[in-house]
Structure formats: C-alpha cells, structure tokens
Amino acid sequence: MTSLCYLNDPWKAMAEARRVVRGHGRIIIGFVDRASPLGREYVERVRHDPFYQDARFYSAAEVKELLCQAGDGPLECFQTIFDDPGKMTAPDPAVEGHGKGLLAVMSIEPRSGIGE
Numbered sequence: 001m002t003s004l005c006y007l008n009d010p011w012k013a014m015a016e017a018r019r020v021v022r023g024h025g026r027i028i029i030g031f032v033d034r035a036s037p038l039g040r041e042y043v044e045r046v047r048h049d050p051f052y053q054d055a056r057f058y059s060a061a062e063v064k065e066l067l068c069q070a071g072d073g074p075l076e077c078f079q080t081i082f083d084d085p086g087k088m089t090a091p092d093p094a095v096e097g098h099g100k101g102l103l104a105v106m107s108i109e110p111r112s113g114i115g116e
Contacts, residue, residue: 080102
C-alpha cells in the first residue's frame with residue numbers, strides 16, 4: 001500500500017509493473033497523498049520519526065505522471081481517510097478524486113501491446 005514512498009527508483013518500478021501486467025490487468029498504486037492536509041503532516045514526520053526518515057511522499061499529480069508514463073487511460077483515482085487516523089472509530093468511505101484524503105489509490109491499464 002505505501003511502498004512507493006520507499007522506492008529508490010519509482011520509474012523503474014513502473015516499467016516492471018508495465019512488463020508483468022497481462023491481459024486487461026491494471027497497474028494500481030496506493031499512496032500517502034503529500035498534497036492532502038494529513039499528507040503534509042506526514043511530510044513533517046520525516047524530520048522527526050525514524051520510520052519515515054527515508055520516505056519520499058508524492059503528490060497525486062506526481063503519481064498521475066508516473067502512471068501515465070506506464071499506461072493508457074482511463075486513469076482512475078479514489079481517496080479515503082479524511083481525519084486523524086488515530087481518532088477514527090469507523091472506516092471512511094472511498095471517494096472519487098484526490099487532494100482531501102490522506103490515502104489515494106490510482107490505477108491505469110498498461111500501454112497496449114506491453115505484457116502480452
């Protein structure tokens with residue numbers, strides 16, 4: 001779910017995902033949206049929390065660019081977790097779009113002819 005922020009070369013990972021996806025499969029990335037209000041708090045944690053010290057959080061625009069390099073549309077995007085995760089008493093809904101939810105999920109079909 002949140003591996004993207006720890007990859008040294010996300011472009012290489014997308015090339016590999018594009019290579020292995022077959023048929024009508026999709027490349028799916030779940031990530032902490034740096035541009036969301038809670039995402040900005042996570043970026044601050046990088047300075048103080050050893051777990052996040054090597055993390056690089058991406059904005060939805062950056063992940064869109066990454067996916068569009070690997071695939072053909074349509075790009076789908078959903079988001080969830082709109083309040084402090086530590087205070088949640090029930091799951092938040094998945095809502096189409098990005099920018100407000102801490103977690104975003106985007107998917108796209110790989111470019112035609114690749115992985116077949």
